[in-house]
Amino acid sequence: MRIGSPKEIKNHEYRVGLTPESAKELVMQGHEVWIETQAGAGIDANDDQYVAAGAKIVDGPDPIFAECEMVVKVKEPQSVERKKLREGQILYTYLHLAPDADQTKELLDSGVTAIAYETVTGPRGQLPLLKPMSQVAGRMSVQAGASALEKAHGGRGVLLGGVPGVMPGKVVVIGGGVVGFNAAQMAVGLGADVTILDRDPEVLEKVGTHFEARASTRFSNAANLYDAVTNADLVIGAVLIPGAAAPKLVTRDTLRDMQKGAVLVDVAIDQGGCFETSKPTTHADPTYVIDDVVHYCVANMPGAVARTSTYALNNVTLPHALRIARMGWKDALAADPHLAEGLNVHRGEVTYEAVATELGYDYRPTAELLR
Numbered sequence: 161m162r163i164g165s166p167k168e169i170k171n172h173e174y175r176v177g178l179t180p181e182s183a184k185e186l187v188m189q190g191h192e193v194w195i196e197t198q199a200g201a202g203i204d205a206n207d208d209q210y211v212a213a214g215a216k217i218v219d220g221p222d223p224i225f226a227e228c229e230m231v232v233k234v235k236e237p238q239s240v241e242r243k244k245l246r247e248g249q250i251l252y253t254y255l256h257l258a259p260d261a262d263q264t265k266e267l268l269d270s271g272v273t274a275i276a277y278e279t280v281t282g283p284r285g286q287l288p289l290l291k292p293m294s295q296v297a298g299r300m301s302v303q304a305g306a307s308a309l310e311k312a313h314g315g316r317g318v319l320l321g322g323v324p325g326v327m328p329g330k331v332v333v334i335g336g337g338v339v340g341f342n343a344a345q346m347a348v349g350l351g352a353d354v355t356i357l358d359r360d361p362e363v364l365e366k367v368g369t370h371f372e373a374r375a376s377t378r379f380s381n382a383a384n385l386y387d388a389v390t391n392a393d394l395v396i397g398a399v400l401i402p403g404a405a406a407p408k409l410v411t412r413d414t415l416r417d418m419q420k421g422a423v424l425v426d427v428a429i430d431q432g433g434c435f436e437t438s439k440p441t442t443h444a445d446p447t448y449v450i451d452d453v454v455h456y457c458v459a460n461m462p463g464a465v466a467r468t469s470t471y472a473l474n475n476v477t478l479p480h481a482l483r484i485a486r487m488g489w490k491d492a493l494a495a496d497p498h499l500a501e502g503l504n505v506h507r508g509e510v511t512y513e514a515v516a517t518e519l520g521y522d523y524r525p526t527a528e529l530l531r
């Protein structure tokens with residue numbers, strides 16, 4: 161199969177779909193790999209490294225979109241990229257379609273077969289292709305929040321760890337999954353006063369057992385959320401209902417009752433965000449203020465630490481890429497029901513139920529396509 165990776169074009173996105181090492185694995189299995197010139201610049205992988213791996217360097221994204229059977233990316237295709245996608249082509253990348261009606265429509269119009277990293281499952285129901293980026297974003301969320309809490313950045317002027325004789329900052333993490341767990345680890349490490357809310361008793365048990373007295377757990381209901389959020393210095397939004405738009409757990413009314421200069425880091429923004437007042441921001445301009453509350457809502461947080469993130473991502477995406485390249489998408493999905501969960505759009509039909517429900521499309525089960 162001919163597989164290509166263009167240079168990512170989302171704001172301050174420095175990751176790349178295929179590392180030189182991944183390109184080499186594909187080439188060693190007899191595939192052709194095309195890489196846009198400078199695609200690896202953000203991770204310090206130059207064109208010569210890709211050539212040494214057996215890949216071909218092409219000028220600009222057009223040859224890749226025009227001639228590759230599978231396009232391997234990181235972020236959802238941007239508008240100019242979507243216009244280049246073709247019927248019969250495989251797109252393998254993060255998509256986050258539920259909160260993105262425009263992208264969904266254009267993917268449907270293109271006829272592409274789109275496999276979303278974030279809905280591929282693992283044997284115990286987890287999301288292994290989302291996990292490494294959630295680890296990164298969870299850890300970053302505390303750094304981002306700590307910085308936003310500084311007065312010069314609009315925050316309350318609170319040092320999360322406090323100092324001897326002065327109380328630490330209060331960090332509230334909504335959602336104790338991968339993002340939430342990693343955020344809590346960082347916040348606990350800094351010495352903050354940490355509370356994690358989730359509605360899944362097993363998650364609360366796991367998190368509680370791990371952190372013991374170093375963090376508190378609370379069941380996520382409206383009353384507990386209100387109490388925790390309105391007393392917090394930093395709130396981290398880390399909920400997920402796979403493939404679906406994030407539930408709006410912190411309303412505009414609650415926001416008004418928060419402390420002046422408190423900070424919200426809405427990591428769940430890629431699924432639309434879990435605060436009513438969240439809207440996506442970029443690394444170039446990451447924060448805005450509503451009701452004296454600083455909002456940080458960057459939808460591609462891991463792009464800022466592109467080297468760590470690209471290698472972590474390739475570790476989990478490459479095995480499926482190799483299988484799709486070897487078997488073709490249909491046989492690869494038929495052989496692996498977890499990979500089949502990744503199919504979101506195929507030849508003009510929505511094949512992921514939560515996306516169809518959210519955006520009002522007919523749902524075409526993937527199993528019907530694989531018969």
Ligand SMILES: NC(=O)C1=CN([C@@H]2O[C@H](COP(=O)(O)OP(=O)(O)OC[C@H]3O[C@@H](n4cnc5c(N)ncnc54)[C@H](O)[C@@H]3O)[C@@H](O)[C@H]2O)C=CC1
Nearest residue numbers: 293294297335337338339358360380399400428459460461
């Ligand atoms: N902004 C960015 O750059 C990035 C964003 N993300 C996003 O972060 C979000 C979280 O991802 P993961 O931690 O991997 O998901 P996860 O599935 O590991 O954890 C989500 C948790 O939310 C909990 N939850 C669901 N509804 C809840 C509610 N009403 N109240 C409290 N908890 C609730 C679930 O029980 C689960 O424990 C996703 O939207 C993901 O796409 C991930 C990486 C980067």
Ligand SMILES: CC(=O)C(=O)O
Nearest residue numbers: 293430459460461462
């Ligand atoms: C998961 C995601 O949205 C990201 O890594 O950018």
Ligand SMILES: [Mg+2]
Nearest residue numbers: 416418451452
């Ligand atoms: Mg206020």
